[in-house]
Amino acid sequence: MSAVRSTAPAVLPQLLPHGAGMLLVDRVESLTPGRCLVAAHTVRADEPCFAAGADDGRLRYPPTLLLESMGQAAALLWMASTAYQHEQVPMLATVRGFRLLGPVFAGDVVRHRVRLEHCGQQSAMASATTEVDGVRVAEVESLLAVGRRPAELPAASAAPGEVASPPTKEKRA
Amino acid sequence: MTDVSTTHYEDLRELVADVLEVEPDELTGDGSFIEEYEADSLRAIEMLARIEKKYRIEIPQSELEKMENLDAVYAVTAGYAGWSE
Amino acid sequence: MTTTAARSPRLGHASPLTEMPMSDPSYANDAVVRLVEIPAGGAYQDSHFPEHPIFPGVFLAELCCRLALDLVDHAPAVWAVTQIRALRLVAPVHPGETLEVRTVRDAQAGPARNSVDVWSTFSRDGTVVGTAYVTLEPQP
Numbered sequence: 001m002s003a004v005r006s007t008a009p010a011v012l013p014q015l016l017p018h019g020a021g022m023l024l025v026d027r028v029e030s031l032t033p034g035r036c037l038v039a040a041h042t043v044r045a046d047e048p049c050f051a052a053g054a055d056d057g058r059l060r061y062p063p064t065l066l067l068e069s070m071g072q073a074a075a076l077l078w079m080a081s082t083a084y085q086h087e088q089v090p091m092l093a094t095v096r097g098f099r100l101l102g103p104v105f106a107g108d109v110v111r112h113r114v115r116l117e118h119c120g121q122q123s124a125m126a127s128a129t130t131e132v133d134g135v136r137v138a139e140v141e142s143l144l145a146v147g148r149r150p151a152e153l154p155a156a157s158a159a160p161g162e163v164a165s166p167p168t169k170e171k172r173a
Numbered sequence: 174m175t176d177v178s179t180t181h182y183e184d185l186r187e188l189v190a191d192v193l194e195v196e197p198d199e200l201t202g203d204g205s206f207i208e209e210y211e212a213d214s215l216r217a218i219e220m221l222a223r224i225e226k227k228y229r230i231e232i233p234q235s236e237l238e239k240m241e242n243l244d245a246v247y248a249v250t251a252g253y254a255g256w257s258e
Numbered sequence: 259m260t261t262t263a264a265r266s267p268r269l270g271h272a273s274p275l276t277e278m279p280m281s282d283p284s285y286a287n288d289a290v291v292r293l294v295e296i297p298a299g300g301a302y303q304d305s306h307f308p309e310h311p312i313f314p315g316v317f318l319a320e321l322c323c324r325l326a327l328d329l330v331d332h333a334p335a336v337w338a339v340t341q342i343r344a345l346r347l348v349a350p351v352h353p354g355e356t357l358e359v360r361t362v363r364d365a366q367a368g369p370a371r372n373s374v375d376v377w378s379t380f381s382r383d384g385t386v387v388g389t390a391y392v393t394l395e396p397q398p
Contacts, residue, residue: 019305022314048301049272060271063339064316064323071316089307092315093215095345100338118226122234125222146218153310154352213386215348 012076013039017089021048024069025076029111033080037114039073045106061104066138067095070128073112074143078124085121088147093123097141108132122147181256182247188227189243192220202244220246228254267327270336270397275320276300283328289362290328294321298353313355315347315388321359322378322390329363330374334396340373341393349387357382372396 007015009028016023030038043061050059075090104110110130117125123146130138183197190197193210206212217237224246225232230253240246250256281293296313297303306314323339330337351357357380364375373395380388 017307017309019308021301022303022305022307049274052272060338062271062274062320063342064320065274067319067342068314068316089310091312091347091350092345093347094219095319095342098342098345100340103338118222120222120225120231123218123222125226144219144222146215148350150310153307153312153350155310213348215346 012080013072015079016072016075018072022068023072024065025072025112028073028076031077031080034082034119035116037073037077037080037116038111039076039114040109040111041069043104043106043108043110047106050106058105061106061108063098063100063138066100066104066110066130067098067140068092069110070098070112070114070130070138070140071095071143071145073114074116074124074126074128075145077114077116077126078119078145081116081119081124083119083121084124085147088122088149089153090124090145091148092143093146094144095140095142098138099140100138102132102135102137104132104137110137117142178256181251181254182243184227185224185247185250186243188223189220189246192216192223200243203242205241207241224250230254267330267332267335267337269323269327269394270338273320273324274302275317275324276303278321288365289360290325291358291360292325292328294357294359296351296353296355296357303353311353313351313353315345315351318347318351318378318380318388319345319390319392321380322361322376322392323394325359325361325378326363326374326376326392326394329361329376330394334372336397337374337394338397339392340395342390343375343393344389344391346389347387348389349382349385351380351382351387355382357387 009031012028013025024041025039026041028039049062071092078084110132112128112130114126114128117127126143128140129136186197186200190200193212195210221232232253236249240249276297278297279295283290283292319342359378359380361378373393375393377391
């Protein structure tokens with residue numbers, strides 16, 4: 001049985017490869033494998049982004065970290081599906097249509113509802129909405145995650161800029 | 174049968190054009206995605222995921238290297254989707 | 259009537275980015291170009307990932323929002339990020355790399371009055387590694 005399917009939903013976030021500072025999902029509250037998931041994260045006042053403080057009132061949580069938190073929730077839903085291959089690292093590849101509908105502050109509990117639109121062995125697509133106290137604060141039309149093999153990624157001891165995969169010729173689309 | 178195959182082909186044209194961010198009528202059947210439409214490896218993955226989702230099929234990533242233009246995308250998709258056209 | 263000195267525009271949310279050395283902006287054909295050095299370390303980056311240091315992809319969107327300030331009007335002074343319309347992470351970016359970031363403001367008006375749509379292309383050694391497309395609006 002895979003590690004994901006033998007892990008209680010509440011502690012599933014521990015299976016993500018992120019270290020503590022970048023782990024932005026606290027717990028999975030409900031899970032229907034292959035379909036949907038609800039996950040929660042408390043935005044803490046001691047998160048590094050708030051370290052600089054504010055001189056004019058409460059600082060708003062960065063929308064990009066909210067998006068990262070949604071992406072991690074989506075990764076967990078993919079990891080819990082039968083198609084997921086566990087020797088890979090799930091990574092965000094594309095985002096379409098992320099909207100911030102209201103500000104998020106330290107102390108808020110953000111609750112992501114993620115729907116798996118499609119998943120395969122090496123990629124997955126999801127949509128998600130995020131609420132605080134039942135009020136929608138964000139939504140994303142489409143997230144695409146891909147799985148990268150650890151051998152493709154630089155080790156922590158590698159020289160800066162040492163890249164495993166060769167560059168390809170690309171131009172702005 | 175011909176109408177169905179045309180529909181499938183045109184549906185794939187719309188999907189691929191959307192992924193490549195070009196107009197559908199700019200896509201030719203044998204135009205190379207990489208050389209003529211500046212597609213990168215991520216576009217290929219996006220295209221595969223969206224085809225799999227649309228037709229509820231699974232296509233191995235090993236097929237990606239064959240799917241180099243619209244005609245090839247149609248041929249591979251037809252095979253896995255079981256279109257007998 | 260009192261006058262106030264023009265303040266540099268800023269984003270209204272807390273910044274998740276550590277200090278990022280970057281070149282002065284150069285303007286060409288309605289685009290602003292900066293060279294940006296991806297830093298190593300920092301509370302978020304040290305955790306992404308402990309075994310494999312990769313610059314978080316969402317931080318390319320964050321960088322796009324920050325560099326959009328090169329292209330917005332000075333008044334209003336505070337801008338809110340309301341949309342990340344598109345983000346494409348073509349290849350992983352690593353600490354120590356230098357990216358060329360080309361940022362363009364859409365000529366057409368954004369979805370709301372005074373909103374601004376901005377597009378950034380991130381390149382490493384001439385190869386595109388990511389693109390971001392965001393919308394900023396004056397923060398009330």
